Amino acid sequence: MASYFKNIGPIRYEGLSSKNPLAFKHYNPDERVEGKTMKEHLRFSVVYWHTFRNRLSDPFGAGTAVRPWDDGTESLANAKRRVRAAFEFMQKLGAPFYAFHDRDVAPEGATLQATNRNLDAVVQVLKEEQERTGIRLLWGTACLFAHPRYAHGAATSCNADAFAYAAAQVKKAIEVTHELGGSGYVFWGGREGYSTLLNTDLKRELDHLARFLHMAVDHKKKIGFKGQFYIEPKPKEPTKHQYDSDAAACLNFLRQYDLLGDFKLNVETNHATLAGHTMQHELETAIAAGALGSIDANTGDLLLGWDTDQFPTNVYLTTEVMLSILKMGGLTTGGVNFDAKVRRESFEPEDLFHAHVGGMDTFARGLKIAAAIRADGRLAEFVRQRYSSWDSGIGARIEAGKASFQDLEAYILRKGEAAPNASGRQEFLENLINEFIA
Ligand code: XUL
Numbered sequence: 001m002a003s004y005f006k007n008i009g010p011i012r013y014e015g016l017s018s019k020n021p022l023a024f025k026h027y028n029p030d031e032r033v034e035g036k037t038m039k040e041h042l043r044f045s046v047v048y049w050h051t052f053r054n055r056l057s058d059p060f061g062a063g064t065a066v067r068p069w070d071d072g073t074e075s076l077a078n079a080k081r082r083v084r085a086a087f088e089f090m091q092k093l094g095a096p097f098y099a100f101h102d103r104d105v106a107p108e109g110a111t112l113q114a115t116n117r118n119l120d121a122v123v124q125v126l127k128e129e130q131e132r133t134g135i136r137l138l139w140g141t142a143c144l145f146a147h148p149r150y151a152h153g154a155a156t157s158c159n160a161d162a163f164a165y166a167a168a169q170v171k172k173a174i175e176v177t178h179e180l181g182g183s184g185y186v187f188w189g190g191r192e193g194y195s196t197l198l199n200t201d202l203k204r205e206l207d208h209l210a211r212f213l214h215m216a217v218d219h220k221k222k223i224g225f226k227g228q229f230y231i232e233p234k235p236k237e238p239t240k241h242q243y244d245s246d247a248a249a250c251l252n253f254l255r256q257y258d259l260l261g262d263f264k265l266n267v268e269t270n271h272a273t274l275a276g277h278t279m280q281h282e283l284e285t286a287i288a289a290g291a292l293g294s295i296d297a298n299t300g301d302l303l304l305g306w307d308t309d310q311f312p313t314n315v316y317l318t319t320e321v322m323l324s325i326l327k328m329g330g331l332t333t334g335g336v337n338f339d340a341k342v343r344r345e346s347f348e349p350e351d352l353f354h355a356h357v358g359g360m361d362t363f364a365r366g367l368k369i370a371a372a373i374r375a376d377g378r379l380a381e382f383v384r385q386r387y388s389s390w391d392s393g394i395g396a397r398i399e400a401g402k403a404s405f406q407d408l409e410a411y412i413l414r415k416g417e418a419a420p421n422a423s424g425r426q427e428f429l430e431n432l433i434n435e436f437i438a
């Protein structure tokens with residue numbers, strides 16, 4: 001079998017003393033943390049679209065990516081060769097999962113029939129490679145934003161035919177995800193939003209989006225696909241406003257349209273920051289609703305206002321993320337999916353390895369630090385203490401629904417003044433976290 005990364009061997013764990021840039025210093029797949037291996041906790045996933053389809057162009061210049069296995073054509077032969085290169089890469093990296101859009105893996109044809117035939121042909125190669133390597137599909141999705149027919153959106157298009165085309169496309173994408181044994185399926189509404197409200201019937205578009213998702217749930221049940229459905233929030237780009245703008249907006253939408261039982265969220269760091277939130281805020285919001293499913297692991301650049309999709313390198317960020325995920329009890333169907341791309345200046349195949357090795361090590365470090373903070377117990381104990389007025393007396397009565405406004409008025413009239421507040425100790429807690437990051 002041809003090799004596309006001849007100069008790079010399998011990436012191994014060499015520990016902290018290693019100076020080998022293509023070795024893990026922290027990610028030791030079989031090392032146990034809180035009773036599970038790192039591999040089981042982190043469920044790393046490589047994205048097909050950035051790692052194997054992004055030519056690294058930007059609005060000011062052509063693509064710079066050097067990808068010797070890719071001849072730049074939309075031929076089926078090229079698409080199949082790309083699958084072999086992708087699996088060689090993922091196997092050498094030691095990533096157990098990958099994710100794709102339908103159009104990342106196979107070219108669009110002149111008709112839907114031709115497109116589906118192309119997809120089926122590439123899915124056979126994906127299947128072969130999954131069987132050969134043991135690498136699994138974390139989730140599949142459909143690209144409902146690149147083709148001009150989706151200029152006004154897909155499920156929220158003003159054009160009913162665009163909606164119908166999107167439905168046909170998603171039907172097929174769910175079917176191939178099912179065929180490949182995918183653990184989930186993502187809906188990211190790339191153009192499900194608006195550029196101006198002057199031409200937009202917002203209520204009608206939201207109703208259509210809900211109708212679309214109900215049909216997807218029906219089809220999933222019909223074909224027996226047991227994977228998890230996710231919605232991925234993002235506030236804007238390419239639209240001015242995307243309806244799934246943040247975790248809270250998604251949860252509200254899902255609840256309003258009776259979809260919450262069938263969906264969880266796939267939360268992405270750079271989308272959180274574009275929404276004016278921290279990743280931790282978005283995670284905690286999803287977790288509070290029992291709806292955190294998976295994460296798209298990347299980071300933005302606070303000096304650039306768009307979705308730069310950089311690889312995560314900040315240990316504070318991954319520590320916060322892993323604190324939330326461990327508290328939730330860990331990821332089940334989801335994973336740590338690197339929806340991230342190398343910079344335009346990092347155009348060699350080797351850069352794909354540096355990027356992923358760094359992201360994986362940063363998450364492994366975050367996992368170990370979060371576990372150490374939890375084992376130490378001071379942070380959790382502080383939070384427990386902070387809310388202790390709710391554990392007995394009037395607090396416990398309120399929580400149990402056993403107190404009315406009248407009871408509380410009587411209580412305060414008797415007591416005179418509320419008990420004094422304790423300090424929030426933010427700086428003390430920040431220092432505590434830093435003790436573990438050292
Ligand atoms: C776009 C984005 C998508 C989704 C999948 O910002 O994050 O790649 O993850 O459609």
Ligand code: CO
Pocket residue numbers: 232268296339
């Ligand atoms: Co994403």
